[in-house]
Amino acid sequence: MTGALAKAVAAADLAFTAPARARALAAAALAEADGHAEAAAVAEHALGLAGVATGRLGDAETRLRAAVRLADGAGFRERAAQTRGVLGYVLTLTGRTAEALRELDRAMPELTGTAAARLRMQRAVVLTEISRFGDAAAEFAAALETLRAAGGDALIEATVRTNRSIVLARLGDWRGAEEDLRRAEQGFAATGHLGRTAMVWQNRGLAATVRGDVPAALTAYDEAASRYEEAGTDQGLLPIERAETLLSVRLIAEAREAATAAVADYERRRNAVDLVQARLLLAKVALVDGDPETAVREATLARRSAARQHRPGWAALGGYLALRARRDSGLRTTAMLRSGQRTVAALTDAGWVVPALDARLIVATLALALGRPAVAEAELTIVGRAGRGGPAELRARAWHATALLRLVHGDRRGADAAVRAGVRVIGRFRAGLGASELRAHASGHASELTGLGLRLAVEAGHPEAVLRWAEQRHAGALRLRPARPPDDEGLAADLAALRQTALDLAAGTGQAPALLRRQARLEKAVRDRARHATGVSTADTRIPSRAELAAALGPATLVEYVELDGRLTALVLGGGRLRRCELGSAAEAAERLDELRFALRRQAFGLGSFAGLAERTARRLDDLLLAPLPLGEGPLVIVPTGRLHELPWPALPGARGRPVSLAPSAALWHRAATAPRGEGGDRVVVAGPGLPHAAAEAAALARRYPGARRFTGRTARVEPVLAALDGAALGHLAAHGTFRTDNPLFSSLRLADGPLTVYDLERLACPPRQVVLSGCDSGRSAIHAGDELLGLASALLALGTTSLVATVLPIPDDAGRALMVRHHRHLAAGLSPAAALARAQSDLPDSPAAASYVCYGAG
Template identity: 70%
Template sequence: MEALATANRAADLAFGDPARARALAEAARAAAGGDVEAVAVAEQALGLAALSVGRLTDAERHLRAAVGSADAARLTQVAAKARGVLGYVLTLTGRTAEGLREMDRATPALSGPAAARLAMQRAVVLTEVGRFPDAAAVFAAALETLGRSGGDDLIEATIRNNRAILLARLGDWRGAEDDLRRAEEVFTATGHGGRTAMVYQNRGLAASVRGDVPAALAAYDEAARRYRAAGTDPGLLPVERAEVLLSVRLVAEARAAADAAVAHYAGRRNAVDLVQARLLSAKVALVEGDPAAALAEAVRARRSAARQGRPGWAALAAYLVLRARWALGERDAAVLRSGARAVAALTAAGWLVAALDARLIVARLAVETGRWAVARRELTVAIRAGRGGPAEVRARAWHAMALLRLGDGDRRGADAALRAGVRVLDRFRASLGATELRAHASGHADELTGLGLRLAVERGRPESVLRWAERRRAWASRLRPARPPDDAELAADLARLRQVAVDLATSTDPRPLLRRQAELERSVRNRARHAAGAVAPDADTLPSVRRLSAALGASVLVEYLDLAGRLYAVVVADGRTSLHPLGALDGVAGAVADLRFALRHLAYQPRAHRRFTELVDRTARRLDADLVAPLLPTIGDRPLVVVPTGPLHDLPWPVLPTCRARPLSVTPSAALWHRATTADRGAGDERVVVSGPDLPHAAAEAAALARRHPTARHLAGPDARVDDVVAALDGAALGHIAAHGRFRADNPLFSELRLADGPLTAHDLARLTRPPRRIVLSACDSGRSAVHPGDEVLGLASVLLALGTTTLVATVVPVPDEASRPLMLRLHALLDAGHPPAHALAEARRALSDEGPPSHRVAAVGFVCFGAG
């Protein structure tokens, strides 16, 4: 009897503490002697423990052993309990029909709590195969059976935890959360805290289905922490979390998760979860622009799902096949027919977003193949189906409305529908507190804004083009980042990260520290993503041309835009707008890369200065001819406000011959520039001057500025610590930091300025309550940003501008610190004399560009004025 009690205890612990469960089960089996029931229950417990850590082959082996032992001894109830679990494992390995048959064989032998548990297992399988009404009825029956038998808190909690997945899929958010809250309470109260990891995973799934990305990521991260603490397998957690990352276009992380999941599930013969991993891989490939790879993965997933008898997942795979074929340019009747079948299957399976997207593809296929009646039918259904639900659904419905109105020749109505769809996505982006998520999520609006921009260009209306270009670009930079709910923990992680950076400088074996650095960066990034936004999305919409012109004064705004690989410029001057087609963007991108290469070598290879000087001059003249010369009749020699696009964000604009002598400021968007230019300047004149370590010229530069302003707060040497610098900058009128700078293309919000105790990153700056009105960063690449779809930029500069800094002077190329010092001192002298920043920088450049070694020229053209000039 003691062995049987130990085996039962092991079965109870399997999903909360699998290592302990396995040890108890093995001990029970060894001590069972001739007690066949104890052996069978111990084998079942070993199967459950293997299932909880994802070892499906081991789980099946132990469960079959349990069934065999129990059947031989005619222990029908013991055999039935093991068969119920075996049926679920068979489903996970792709044998759904066989799994349901095992459950059918078990049903007559069980009653009370055991019958309720078996019904729950059947309901989970029915949910997996997309039979939602049947699953809902079986879950309800399981709870009813449990209630009639007097109840069992642990089984009830398990049923509710699993039912929450179904309720979330059905859109019953309140019901799902009620079930999850009850399950968490019971698991905690009964000593099964390890099972709460599954509760948080399901909470993340529910949040992702309703479109709450910060809540989903917070729940998934907490689930991962609890799985690690319990030592249990996270199951589909990596795939589900990656789906959320992909929903906001964090493609690189989603790709890494997809590749790892495919390898993991294939290695463990987990055929069911492998389908979802392949679907994720196909989705990532589509976003990456690789439809051929997406097609291959989607076809594999569809075949596997069909073999497993899972029509819902097969429908989703068919939808991805359709998207891949559309992206590959297939436009024939066969694709149209398969698209129609996919729409029907997706609708039946409850995949609402995918069904709407598939309808849009079918409608566009119908238009291109001359079947307008089919297109009208699909678009009309899409419009009706998208009146509620998550933002992605409603935005697709507005897209359908725009296509329908275009088909009817109503371009004005189409424009209005596209604007309505963009507003829906604006509210979604505003709900994301982290700048990184907002920036990446802008990819969702690409189709809407791209169509709106194309229609505006075709109509030849410059003001409309400008408005659509603004709707498309740098939206995230217009909103202040929200602080995450665990801000203190974020600050602690940042401090730990700085210490790792210091330790790396003296380490003889950097590998453990590099691993620790990666862990901490991941923790910082994840915490920042948990923040929810609460900002009105139209707070910084583009002002009228009249108001924009009033703010420009004598200056001219030039906003560049990319439409299908062609470059255009919209110019605002003297209250009028004009549209200028320029040329192909590809050639410009290559020239910008060549120019940056030449400037970098000119700065650091003085012996080869003649060769690189010639390359700089030749490439600068070419870019000037492509980008500015066609606009000269309109812009003349007036000061410029430049809004770049794509690779032009990396261009040091002052190197262009027609820009070298003129005041020029660069901004991610016209709306952001207008906000900065018209912002309240405040009355204070507090100054902060900082120098980082290991740069003698930077220390001399900061000391000279501090002597010029005796009341300035001067932080140098060991006093220039990150927390102290951030505290000093908060609320200052002007900040100046001279330090080593490093741009992180792989993770731009970890771009850094090196201070006494380690790197000051964009994450540190995001914690400012009131950023300096003006700030000068005398550091290499401090003005560079990573550029994402929608001209969303991420880096030190973008974070400061989003926080409310009105003007930033920083470099977009590497510049030796000894070359920066003369320019910086001259710049501040002119600022002190009352010159506006863009004018002061232009004047300092004119005075110094022809003096000193080649590196001084690089400094003169490498510093750019961002924001209000």
């Protein structure tokens, strides 16, 4: 073997492990070939492989075609056939699958042994791309058999098994997929191709996603990304596959950002095949995001492109997403019904199990709307039978179909039981997630089911059933304590680095753009570590009965709000009696809420005379939300819904002067109200920097509580404060608060060494029993489907804090001190937290901050 040929062969071997080094070796071999056709052909082949590895598909095709011409021209038929195998894969990636299969079929007779095994693998990859999973599995098996007959090759076997794992996962053979990946990783390591283990981890993520293990999937994808970066190779479909997993737990903003970036990237690179999948992903995200117009456009473009590429499976998926988007737009036509039936057939032929069943559900609901019950019954029967196993999403759809089918037969009790079974499936899936963020978003999967259950209960006229379904819709994730990530020390280190970066930004130390990039990188690292946690919670997720709630309430009255079809309903439990009261428009309440928050903010900061507007708006909200209800004279426990979580309830006339406790759900309130009253524990007082009144507030409270642990000035640092709060009886933190709408888990209180975030609080082993957060917006939470809340206050309630006082509005720096001192005076005198806050607000009716403070939890 000549020196040039040896270099070219080495370059081809390195293409997917170290593409930059492979390119340099191949270029050197090409320069040294000096008319040696075989060396030149192999060098061009290696350059083509490096182009594939780095995503430069146009250059890869040019190089591979040159290699074929050189090899054919010199009579090196085996070399030409090997190159045609790679060319077939590139043609597949650029949407020319029929041409790809022709190239592979031309090459097949020329190869034997390991080369034939490799070609069979490449043909199987093409079949995988066009969703012919059964044919692909058979071709992969043939490739392995050919390889064994040829004496074996560890590197080729590892590559075959890596690629076959995708097919096995798609066919539901989880054990076989993992065994292939385990053996592939061993093979790559043994042959010195560690860079290729990135593909192994990527496929592990895909298999975990298909079986519904989101923490495992995200862990695998993050590991794959790290290995791709280390090897300097293109990530291929990794961003799309990871975004699909994020979408499975309804992390919509991140998934949409990733999908939009992928569409732009593949368009720029003229990667037609992956562009189809990116457009389909963007269509799916748009559907979940309530944007059917974008969904129809992207799904239609993807379907047409896939059809041109002779990829019927992907075209069917595009048709399905367009059908869903039109359904979400409100269309209900006979033409849609026929289109839906054709889509079901195409999806079934292509092997898309979950989309096919979902399309059958859409067809069934269309048929019911169009007066075709026989068609609906047939489709619902198939969905109900097909979905008894598999991922949670599939099983939940099956129970939904069963509920609708039972309704067709007039069996309302059976329908309710089916809906409850579907909700339990989603509940178990949610509990398997460790991160509070993932759990909160995952609750969105149950929205249709809980909506159906609530509608059935309302139509039946049973208030207790309505209350049970209202609780299913309210903050189920908060009843599960967040799990710590597997690398908790790494999380603490990242949080410390993030705090230092925030300090540098505030002080103007260093270049702001570089610091902002570092902050974004660290926030991503923190978020990703937290998402790797697996659910291990043993919290009681049972919903208490009416009798249990009534016993815990005593003289208090529970008001739980629900929204259905744009209207608000209140469930009122007082004196042991439960009543359902129909109220007004949810949209009107949201409009008045915005007016009230605006007026109170302007009034608090002295930006005009808005007292009249605030009072008028508060009365209008009271007339809508409280005045129609039989509330009695005692304390109130309020479970809001939707935007009502942002309402400063003490501003409403019906709530003034009386103890009011807010809770994300009646179950969470009951857990706090019936929790054992712990004895002992420190009282902790913290004053953050930049608040002139905070130190004085802390000093006054320290005098109120002799022996309290006080942190002010430079001593008010996150780690010592967290250590003191762990297991404390009371924690009072006066500090600047920031609510992060882009990522509420980075909402924070500013301490001496930087922000104390939700991620910090979730590291507490035992949270303080009572907490006061005297800072702007410290009680605000992001509100997601299922009334799931993410923020400082909701995090503490989930951890087990029984009562918490915080603000739902910004307040002037010095406005809260007098109110908080009064609050603690009444607290020390024996009043409950809600009663102490109400008394303090009555003592200071003109305080600009009075209406901003609310009490959460048991009160």
